[in-house]
Amino acid sequence: MPDFNVILATGDVDGGVVNVVNEIPKGSSHKIEWNREIAAFQLDRVEPSIFAKPVNYGFIPQTLDEDGDELDALIITDEPLPTGVFLEAKIVGVLKFEDGGEVDDKVVVVPADDRNTGDLIKNFNDLTERWKQKIEHHFTHYKDLKKPGTTIVKGWGDEAEAKEIIKESIARWNNK
Numbered sequence: 237m238p239d240f241n242v243i244l245a246t247g248d249v250d251g252g253v254v255n256v257v258n259e260i261p262k263g264s265s266h267k268i269e270w271n272r273e274i275a276a277f278q279l280d281r282v283e284p285s286i287f288a289k290p291v292n293y294g295f296i297p298q299t300l301d302e303d304g305d306e307l308d309a310l311i312i313t314d315e316p317l318p319t320g321v322f323l324e325a326k327i328v329g330v331l332k333f334e335d336g337g338e339v340d341d342k343v344v345v346v347p348a349d350d351r352n353t354g355d356l357i358k359n360f361n362d363l364t365e366r367w368k369q370k371i372e373h374h375f376t377h378y379k380d381l382k383k384p385g386t387t388i389v390k391g392w393g394d395e396a397e398a399k400e401i402i403k404e405s406i407a408r409w410n411n412k
Contacts, residue, residue, distance in 0.1 A: 239275035241306070244297040244322060249402050252395060253348050256309045256325040260293040261316035268319050270295055270306065277319055287378040290370050292317045299405035300412060302339035307405040309343045310371065314352060324348040329360035330398035332390035333375060343398045360394040368392065
């Protein structure tokens with residue numbers, strides 16, 4: 237398995253396109269995480285199926301969020317992406333999020349070339365209110381059976397705010 241933090245650069249943040257590695261396919265109840273220490277994907281746990289991921293879930297290489305992990309990404313596609321697939325992704329926005337009192341933001345991205353939808357989602361305003369509600373509901377409740385009340389959705393940010401968070405996460409990576 238290649239070390240994604242070695243072989244992939246973050247991408248062109250200012251240009252709005254970053255590399256993203258998928259960890260968890262949409263619809264999966266497996267909590268798969270990139271283990272940076274051994275450069276491999278690891279099954280951390282199996283969540284109750286009612287908390288299956290409503291969206292593909294991955295990370296942006298060569299970044300560190302405030303929680304000490306690579307910066308998370310929510311990857312919008314019609315079909316699930318397999319674990320370990322990477323893509324060039326257009327930055328759309330960010331879900332502002334706290335988990336256990338730590339900042340754990342999630343950058344929202346779409347494939348840079350989505351011919352199926354005709355690149356339907358171009359910016360934050362193209363995300364439907366229903367989609368945002370589903371994502372908010374999932375991240376507010378996905379730990380309810382084990383650690384209720386430990387996750388807080390703080391709101392949404394647009395592409396500009398997402399880019400700033402990515403740049404801060406790159407700086408943390410470079411200073412680690």
